[in-house]
Amino acid sequence: MMSKIKNIVLVHGFWADGSSYSEIIPILLAEGYEVVAVxxxxxxxxxxxxxxxxxxxxxxxxxxxxxxxxxxxxxTEVGNDERVSGLVYIAALAPDVGESMIDLMSKYGSPSSHFKEQEGFIWISKEGVKEILAGDLSAEQIALIYATQTSPSTSLTNEKIEKPAWKYKPSWYIITNNDRAVPPDLQRDLSKRMSATTVVLESSHFPIISHAKEVVDAIKKAANHG
Incomplete structure (x- = not known):
């Protein structure tokens, strides 16, 4: 039976780009979904x-x-669009009204020394990719993330949300238990606050690479949601 929703839009995070979903996209396409990676x-x-x-x-x-x-x-911001039927958060930030990334993260620790600021943008060192983002990935995958990283503006950490879509749309949350980028305790608190349908993976910060099948399964459940 084909899913009720056929379109999947994928949004990446810091030090990544749309190709970070390269393990996810072929599986979704093979199952008949239309996929766009932002x-x-x-x-x-x-x-x-x-x-x-x-x-x-x-x-x-x-x-x-x-x-x-x-x-x-x-x-959380774009999800208010009437074309969005459901939200899937993957080791992700899910702010409430007026909350920034710093507001969420600062309660759970301080920034790593592996972050390097340059002209208003933040790079992550090769050692940082391995230790913080990708502890369960191969050396080749770690090298690729480092080489292709998109550095975020320092201003992003203080950006705030006006209307959180998770209050109005069905939401799913994938918690990554071995994450050193977004603390698992923060992920658990966010998913609970959202009343999200929750999946827990023994993964680093990039389950979209290391646990692609499980992530796809969660996305499919969101697409099939009545």
């Missing part, structure tokens, strides 16, 4: 919201909006 500029929340809305304009009908990491901030 290329966030990571220059401002407004810019990322605009890029995601352009992706929505490319599809016909309803969609499930998926956000990884910082992408959760973006889908």
């Amino acid at each position: 290329q966030n500029p990571l220059t401002s929340l407004a810019d990322d919201v605009a890029a995601t809305k352009r992706a929505l304009d490319r599809i016909e009908g309803q969609c499930v909006l998926v956000g990884h990491s910082w992408g959760g901030m973006v889908i």
